[in-house]
Amino acid sequence: MVVKMNVGGVYTLLAGMCITSCGLVKKETVQFARNTSHNFKFGAHVAAAGGISNAILNALRIGANSFAFFLKSPRKWDAPQYPDAEVAKFKALCAEHKYDPMTDILPHGQYMINLGNPEPEKEAKSYESFVDELKRCEQLGVGMYNFHPGSSVGSDHKESLVRLAKNINNAIAETSFVKLVIENMAGQGSIIGATLEDIRDVIEMVDNKERVGVCIDTCHSYAAGFDITTEEKLAEFLQSFDDLIGAKYLCAIHLNDSKAPCGGNRDLHQSLGQGFIGLELFRLIANSKRLEGIPIVLETPMDKDDSVWGEEIKLLESLIGKQKDDAEFVERTAHFSKLGQKEREEHMKKFSKKQEVKAKRGAKTDIISQLTKKRK
Numbered sequence: 001m002v003v004k005m006n007v008g009g010v011y012t013l014l015a016g017m018c019i020t021s022c023g024l025v026k027k028e029t030v031q032f033a034r035n036t037s038h039n040f041k042f043g044a045h046v047a048a049a050g051g052i053s054n055a056i057l058n059a060l061r062i063g064a065n066s067f068a069f070f071l072k073s074p075r076k077w078d079a080p081q082y083p084d085a086e087v088a089k090f091k092a093l094c095a096e097h098k099y100d101p102m103t104d105i106l107p108h109g110q111y112m113i114n115l116g117n118p119e120p121e122k123e124a125k126s127y128e129s130f131v132d133e134l135k136r137c138e139q140l141g142v143g144m145y146n147f148h149p150g151s152s153v154g155s156d157h158k159e160s161l162v163r164l165a166k167n168i169n170n171a172i173a174e175t176s177f178v179k180l181v182i183e184n185m186a187g188q189g190s191i192i193g194a195t196l197e198d199i200r201d202v203i204e205m206v207d208n209k210e211r212v213g214v215c216i217d218t219c220h221s222y223a224a225g226f227d228i229t230t231e232e233k234l235a236e237f238l239q240s241f242d243d244l245i246g247a248k249y250l251c252a253i254h255l256n257d258s259k260a261p262c263g264g265n266r267d268l269h270q271s272l273g274q275g276f277i278g279l280e281l282f283r284l285i286a287n288s289k290r291l292e293g294i295p296i297v298l299e300t301p302m303d304k305d306d307s308v309w310g311e312e313i314k315l316l317e318s319l320i321g322k323q324k325d326d327a328e329f330v331e332r333t334a335h336f337s338k339l340g341q342k343e344r345e346e347h348m349k350k351f352s353k354k355q356e357v358k359a360k361r362g363a364k365t366d367i368i369s370q371l372t373k374k375r376k
């Protein structure tokens with residue numbers, strides 16, 4: 001196989017092979033045909049290495065109806081601007097393959113961006129990169145941009161929310177149409193957005209509410225303590241979302257199972273059905289009318305071969321219209337559960353140990369507080 005790189009930095013391919021983000025070689029042919037006979041926009045966070053237009057081809061190859069990608073390296077502040085030819089190619093491929101950039105594409109913001117950072121220099125650096133990413137979306141005609149709400153880094157939490165909202169307002173004023181989609185978080189330490197109240201408070205402070213939305217990550221929700229494993233519990237969670245934030249703000253879903261137990265605050269994505277959440281949630285999602293038409297994006301583990309996402313999209317499509325007691329569904333639930341059993345047991349052990357330490361620490365502080373009370 002021969003591979004060469006052209007002047008625009010875009011990998012060209014020979015002998016029908018192409019290069020992905022990790023330098024993997026793949027067959028160029030479509031492996032999973034897109035299914036647009038239903039209204040769900042199941043997709044995945046695909047690679048955009050070698051040129052952002054490759055994201056479209058990678059999405060197409062796995063049969064995705066929506067997709068996410070990084071606008072620039074998620075771990076490096078600076079990135080060259082897109083060559084004009086690449087922007088044109090991106091738009092042309094979207095049109096050719098019928099991806100509407102306004103509704104079907106949800107780029108993911110850089111991980112380092114923290115608009116709630118209490119240190120002014122770091123806040124400014126984050127803001128600069130944030131606006132740059134929003135402008136890249138608008139350059140591509142992309143209508144939504146997903147980002148992590150950041151962290152208070154141990155400082156006053158409320159003040160951080162105010163800072164985040166101020167930066168969102170400023171960024172909206174500097175751009176013209178892209179919607180800023182806040183992702184809910186798994187909730188470690190000073191992380192913003194592990195509670196629905198955090199997101200409600202930030203949106204309340206946003207002036208132009210047409211330009212703000214929310215992406216629910218199923219793994220993050222579960223890790224943050226929302227049990228969403230049954231129909232009743234999912235309904236309860238979505239009701240809380242509607243009551244606190246408002247149904248109209250729900251713009252997208254990140255679809256992941258969780259390697260760690262509920263309330264463990266660990267952001268560990270797992271393949272659908274293999275984690276603690278289980279296949280039932282994904283069946284419920286594939287039958288939820290309100291989730292039709294919005295990007296439902298897989299960020300499940302991928303080891304060198306992104307056809308796992310093609311298979312998961314086909315799995316999700318097979319769940320449309322399936323009843324809970326359907327024999328095939330019951331069989332598949334057991335199959336995927338078994339595949340993840342060992343990992344779940346390992347994480348359960350870690351979780352229990354942590355809980356024990358916490359309980360001991362809690363008991364100690366309790367004794368100390370009782371003693372100090374007695375002394376008083």
Ligand SMILES: [Zn+2]
Nearest residue numbers: 108147148183
């Ligand atoms: Zn994310």
Ligand SMILES: [Zn+2]
Nearest residue numbers: 219220267269
């Ligand atoms: Zn995550």
